[in-house]
Amino acid sequence: MDVTLKGEKFQTNGEAPQVGDMAPSFTLKDLNDKPVELSDYKGEVVILSTFPDIETSTCARQTDTFNDKAKDLKNTRVLSISANTTDQQKEWASDKEIATELLHDDDRSFAKTYGLYIEDIDKVARAVFVLNREGQVVYREVVKEMAEDPNYEEALSAARHEEAELN
Template sequence: MDVTLKGEKFQTNGQPPKVGEDAPSFTVKNLDDQDVKLSEYIGDVLIISTVPDIETSTCSRQTNKFNDEAKELTDTKVISISTNTLDQQSEWSQSKVLSSDILHDTDRTFAKDYGLYIDDLDKMARTVFVVNRKGQIVYREIVEEMSKDPDYEAALSAARHEEAELT
């Protein structure tokens, strides 16, 4: 799949999962360097926010926005995944009050399994997925121009819709 960074075209390693498909399982690491698996979130609505580099302004803004929104969501968990190291993510998180899970994919397994890995940059594409309680993808946005923000409201609306399905 093609994405751009400041107008320059790059190719991901595959096709990201589509709406209606089951979210592929994954194992990534949290800020305590412990394994976190998709299966731990089954039963909750899940927003998966991926960023190329948490230390850049757009990625930091995206991670902050979803972290802030996580406080308001009652039955939705939010995770942010980047290819940054544990130390980089820990430093970024030091001054934050975290309401979401900050996860690192330093071995690029998640990025590759989700078809988001960009070999030429050694990063993953900027995306947002919303996964329902059963583990199915109900919303997907692959941000074509990686220096741009995702559509926060569309993703949050999809999550709120899934939360309402419970009531």
């Protein structure tokens, strides 16, 4: 799959899951290096927010935006995923009230499984997936130009819709 970064074209390692697909399982580590699995969130709506580098303005804004909006969602968990180190993620989070799970993809297994790995720059492509409580993809956006923000409102609307289905 083609994506660009400031106009330069890059290729990901595959195709990202499509709407209707079951989200592939994964195990990542949180800020305390505790393993976190997708199955830990079964029964909840999940937003998977992936980004190339927490230390850049667009990635920080994406994580901030979903972190702020997550506080308003009652039955939705936001998992923010990058290839940054634990220390880089902890530094970013140090002065914030965190409502999302910051997860690091040390071995790039998540990025590779989801077709989002960009080997040329060793980064995860910017994408957002919303999963229903069974783990099925109900919303998918792979941002073609990685320097741009995802469509927050569409992703949040999909999550709100799934939350309404829980009631």
